[in-house]
Amino acid sequence: MSEEEAEAMLLELKEKAELMVDLAYSSILYDNKEIAKEVYELEDYIDSLHYELQKLAVEDSKKGELEVDETLAIIRLGNCSELIADAAREIADVELRDIELHPVIKESILESDEVILRVEVNENSILNGKKLGEVELATRTGMWVVAIKRGRKWIYGANKNTDIKAGDILFVKGPKEGVEHFISLARGEEKEI
C-alpha cells in the first residue's frame, strides 16, 4: 500500500470509531433506535476496513516496505479503533434492547462536559442555506456536527462543504456552555454566530 493509503485507512478507522461512540450515546439519550442501528452498520464497515488495513500492512512488510515493528504498530492501532467500535456497538445494544432505562443513565450522558445535542434547523435560522465551513460553526460556537438527519437520509462525517438546510436535524457535540447559544441559532432566535 502507499503511505497515503495507510494513513487514510488509519485515519478513517480512528474517526469512524469515535463517531460511533458519539452516535451510540446519542441513541440512548434520544431513545432513537435508528441511530443505534446505524452504529451496527458502521461496525460492519469498520470490520472490513480493519481487515483490509492488516492485510496491506503485512503484505508491505513482506515486500520489505515496512519494518516488522512498523507493521505491528499499524496493526495495533487499527485494533484499538476496532475495540472502540466494539464498545460503541455495546452501547448501542443497550438502546436496542427493548427495556426501560433508569433515568440515571440519560442523566449521566447529559451531565458530561461534552454533551450531544439534537436540534432542528428553523426556516429563519441564520444557519439555513449555509455551508458548515461558511458559518465556522465549530470554531465560533464550540459545537461540532456529528450527524445530520435530512428527511429520511442520514449524513455522517459532514465537512466544511456540507450544506445546512431548514428542517435538518443536527446532532452536535460540544461543551455544555455552548448549548444555549447553539439552540438559539438553530431556532432563528439569535442571528449572531
Add this chain to the structure above:
Amino acid sequence: MSEEEAEAMLLELKEKAELMVDLAYSSILYDNKEIAKEVYELEDYIDSLHYELQKLAVEDSKKGELEVDETLAIIRLGNCSELIADAAREIADVELRDIELHPVIKESILESDEVILRVEVNENSILNGKKLGEVELATRTGMWVVAIKRGRKWIYGANKNTDIKAGDILFVKGPKEGVEHFISLARGEEKEI
C-alpha cells in the same frame, strides 16, 4: 447507592475513558511517554471505579431499588467505558514500546477532523492569569482543554475554575480550523478571543 452516586460514577467512567483515548493519542503524537504512563494509571483507577459501580448496582438490585433490567443496563454501560479505557491503554502501549513509529501513524492522528494540540502559554498571552470559564475558551475557540502540564505537575479534567498560567503547556482538542487562532492566543500574538 443513591441515584446521584450511580449517575456520578457512570459519568466519571464515561469521561475518564474518553480522556484516556485523547491522552493516549497525544502521547504518540508528541512522543511523550509521561502521558502514556498517565493513561496506564488512569486505567487502574477506572478498573476500581468500575468494580465499585457493579457492586453497588447489584446490591441495589438485591435491595429492590433497581429492576433487573435497570441493573444490567448500568453494568453494561460501565463495561463499555472499561472497553474504551482498555483500548486507550493499548494505544498508549504503542508509545511505550521503544520503537520508531512509521510517520503515517502521526500523520493519521494529525489529519483527524478533531486534532490534539500542544501549546505553551506565553507571559503576554491574554489567557495568562485567567480562569478557563472566564475566557470561555471552548465556546469561543472550539478548542477544549484535555490536560495541562504545569512544571512537573499534570492537571486532568480541568473545569471552568481552573486557572491558566504563563508557562503552562496546554493539551487542547478541537476542530482543525481552530488551531491557528488558538496558537496565536496562547503565544500572545492575538489578543481577541
